[in-house]
Amino acid sequence: MWTRVCRLDEVPQGGMKECQVDAGPRVLIINTGAECFAYQAECPHEAVSLAEGIHDGSVLTCLEHLWQFDVRTGAPLGDAESGLTGYRLKQEDGAVHVWIDESTTS
Numbered sequence: 857m858w859t860r861v862c863r864l865d866e867v868p869q870g871g872m873k874e875c876q877v878d879a880g881p882r883v884l885i886i887n888t889g890a891e892c893f894a895y896q897a898e899c900p901h902e903a904v905s906l907a908e909g910i911h912d913g914s915v916l917t918c919l920e921h922l923w924q925f926d927v928r929t930g931a932p933l934g935d936a937e938s939g940l941t942g943y944r945l946k947q948e949d950g951a952v953h954v955w956i957d958e959s960t961t962s
Contacts (some may be wrong), residue, residue, distance in 0.1 A: 858946065858953045861885065867892065867952065874907035880956045883943055886927055888913040894943040894954045895930050899923055901937075916940075 861875040867887040874897045875883050882897035884906050890913075899906055904920040911917065915933060916925045923936040930940035944955035 857956060857958060859956050860951050860953050861894075862952050864892075864947055864950050864952055870911075870913065872907050872909075872911065874905060875952075877954065877956055883954055885945070885952055885954075886911055886916065888927060892945055892947065892952060893927060893930075894945040894952075895925075895940040900940065906940075 859877050861877060861883055862873055862885065867873045867885045869887055869889040871887055873885045875885060877883055884895050884897040886893045897906060898904065899918040899920060901921055901923050904918055906916060906918055909916060909918045911927055914927055916927050924933040925936060925940050926933055930942045932939045946953050
C-alpha cells in the first residue's frame, strides 16, 4: 500500500531523510536534485543509519565502514557484500509516498 512518509520539502536537494513508516520499516529518502529514491534506512553491514552517510547523486556511502551503494538501484559497489532493499516511491501533492508490502508491516 502507498504510505506517506514526509513532505518533499523535508528532503533537501542533494540530501537525505530517514523516515519511520507507520507500523513498518524505517526508510531512507534520497534526493539527488533530479529525482528521489527510497531504500532501507540501515546499512546491511552493521545496521548503522545510512542517513549519517553521504551521497554524491550517484553513490551512497555508509561512513561506518565505507560500504557503498548505487543511489539509483541500491546495488552494492566496491567492498559492499550486499545491496539495499528498495521501495517504490511517488511524489504527489508535495508529499513523498513509498509502497510498503503489507506483509512487512505485520
